Amino acid sequence: MTSNQTTQSPPAGLRLRKGFALEVVLLMLVMFSIIVLAGLSAVTTIARTSNADYRGARASYAAEGGADDIMSQLDAAMQDGIINGEDIASITKPEITGFRMTQSTSTTGVPVSRTITAGPFAGLYSLNQPIDITVSARDTSGNKATAVLSVNAQTIPLFQFGVFYEDDLEILPGAPMTFAGWVHTNGNLYLSSASATFQSNLTTPDSVFWNRKDASNRLAGVRINNAAGTGVLLDFDSRSLSEPAFKTRSEVRFNGRLMSKAQGVRPLKLPLPANVPAVTLVQPRSVGDSPMVQDVKMAWKSDWYITVNAAVFDIVDTNTMKAQLCTNFMVQERTGGLQVPDAAACAKIFKPRRNAFYEGREDLRPDLLDIHMDSLRIWSDASKAARSPRIIYVNFTNLGGNTNKDYVAVRLRQGAQLPKPGISADTGGLSMVTERPMYVLGDYNTIVWRPAAIMGDAITFLSNPPNAAMAQTPGSLATRCSAQAGWCDTLQTNYAKRTARPTNVRAALLVGHSPTPCDYVRAGCGAPPYGGGLENLPRFLEGWGGVTFTYTGSLVSLYQSRFAFGLWGNSTNPNSPGAPGGGYYDAPTRAWSFDVNFRFPERLPPGTPSVGTVLQTAFRPLY
Template structure:
């Protein structure tokens, strides 16, 4: 028997070869799998990227439609949007706009090529609750749904992306805001101040209080909300705090009146001016002018007084004689305005006399209207110069006509004594018995029941105020911060000419600033005996929540337009 001797090294070499061959086979399989996985992943990634690009194209199509709707609605209103629905549906991105769009074919997702689907899913309804950042407000609103489907022509017929968006178009009565500014909004009170309703500015909001400033409602700004003063404000304040108990958002969309142009302060100012002869009352701006919409129109010049009915057929109401209104309109009163340093010629309206005239059975204007008179437009165009101005004054206004009263003028206005406030409600926040009321002017001045024209040239000690209550929305201009002066802020938006120390001005309403003052242009110069203009009252100010009820808004309330974003979603193809 032959025995082979044991050789361990040779055995190890054979085992190693088998292992290497085995590992090589495994490596080849792993490599092959990796190649297949990489190719598959690359394909999936490419498809995912292409799908994302296709979705972006579909979204761009919806945005193109929404941009045009938003522009038309902001400048011209709901009627134009409703009339252009077929036009909007034909809007899709096209290669003529950019070569990139030639890569896609757009449809409405239901078979119609080169078309965007546009539906009204909630019709125009008054008092509709608003959504998103405007929750809590109500307006005349409708909800639109826009859908687009895009196909990537480079990826074949199977790669589709569909996007759907909803927006709410809303006309928001402007007096639903406690404070609304079309300019920079400054609020820098000395004592504690609480703002009880919504606040909005189509610019920046500046806050530098000396005490506690509290916003109870939501605050929005198209610019920034800044914890500090306006850069041109020369005053310095410290020690105050600002508290937001609601939401506060900057960079929101501007809220505009549909006047047909950009809402610059100069353009918006035109709503209180007399229109030129060649302007149609049915134009975008014409429909917003108080002159065209007021029930009673009075224009005073150096040589005549024009009195006519408005509000009937776009201002073509009955012509009235001066004698028909002379029982409650006077032109022979003057006062001296210490802030303006001018003698002011007044067109004075005795509101109690207006109420009595309105109630008369033989009132031709009331009979033509078929209802109670609720609005008056007055323009005092008598000569003005460096020492003389013109204005309107309202007196004896504790009781208003049955449907309420809006008084509008391009002039400054003075409100003397209690207005829309009687009995136990005077000095309180109880507005249950008030009438809807608004005062629209170049600037708004509050005179107490103690005011005497004969004392208007005297020192502050001779012009002591009494407690006074006014319940009305205020819409007027301001003198902006600049040239070494502070605007006075919201806290001095109503102007004063008396010593209000230890006296209270109670106000329930809404404060709206849409433009700069054009006639009452003297800057705010502070309080005390130095300027000798006024001492500040105790401010008992509240937002009148009656204005949240559409039935209790003042006559001729302007409405701002908003396009409010709602749902955004991807859809399965062809849905």
């Protein structure tokens, strides 16, 4: 049997619901795809943004690094104490792998002399030259950044410091000593004394040691004035405290007036080209001197350059030696058309003296060129516009060969009053310079103050005449010996210590020193000989016990003495009635202070060298 079956279709509503579900699924798939694609796009965008930020940051760091490089070049250029147009022009652009660098460095405005208001040298004045450094860095993808660094090139005159040392500075006086003036050393600072007071700041970019350098001897009498002017005992140093603790303790005890590397003190650059030793400042002219060396040598700065043939000391007869000095053994050169003395005036100003007196520290008898400053002043003041000197340099040639010229030096006599300036409105002043040792007899620059400096290998002060033990009887016009002249030399050939008389000196000193060779605590040092310290930078030869030596000026030492290298405390002298035990001097009472006149640029001695440093004042990126 055949049956016919009929298939029925689903209701219309059901068909609609199935179609809607499919659409929903498809829509969800589309939406999900959109979300996935959006996420992928966001990830890509973030990646690209991060990469761009990374490259931008690298460019910024490159620009900042380039600016630091330029600042380093400027810092190196300050080795001659100043920044000039030549220094700016010689700056090379930084080189950083992966970047094309450009730089623009320029001064902003003119140098301005003003007081330093911040940093370790606040309170001093300097010649300030603002400089802007602009450095741009661009990578291979075009990412670019620019940085602007503002710096200040500070030029500080050396004689603005009460004390300035390039090497380690030892201040270890036995006799009481009070010093008024800023003390700075580019080396370590050693302090120990039963009675020493410092009335101003002490700074070093290295360490402070409350002890001696040659042996352990920590004396508890070192005082440093706080901001209120009260002397406070030193009771710590760089060995006993860490740098942060040192800084804190200095602030508590001295209101921060004792500063070391703990406070960020930086070395001050000497006024010299790179790789040129500091002693170059006082060395004679040389045909091989570069323009940069000529700029800093006192010999080239001088307006009166004197060359003495030391063969004059070979002449046996004293009067013949004096008569022939100016005509046969001396050459004088002056700049700007200034006059030199004629033969008669020259003979009064300059006098040679062979084996003049016994020099206890060097254990010999020096051959001297005596410069009679009173005769120089009388001659100069008679026509000051055409004659007045500012820097006199004395050079010796033909040295060595025999004992008549074994220790050649310069001695300044009767220097209580210096020549007037060539221009009445000028402060004037006189700097006396030689690479040899120098002696000063009696008061110097005390009647009418003038800016004065004495520069050489070493400086020894001989006290004021008259001194009966030093006079010749009868007197002699040829030797200028009399009871009034004193230090007549003919009686200085024995070993007796002469009794000193109170003496007053007002002049900046730039001289060599005798160092203690090493610190006793260092391995292999042993017991080194004491160099004499700051208290013996000005040297003495007489019995100064209880007698005051008054000094006002600036004590600067940038190098070690090369000719006057006799040891401090030399005890090889034979015994004599005047020198029991062989000692050659007794320490004076030291009344020493900084000359506050040097705080004004127009009152500095002629040719004053400067030191410099470069400080960052601002930084900003450019977008």
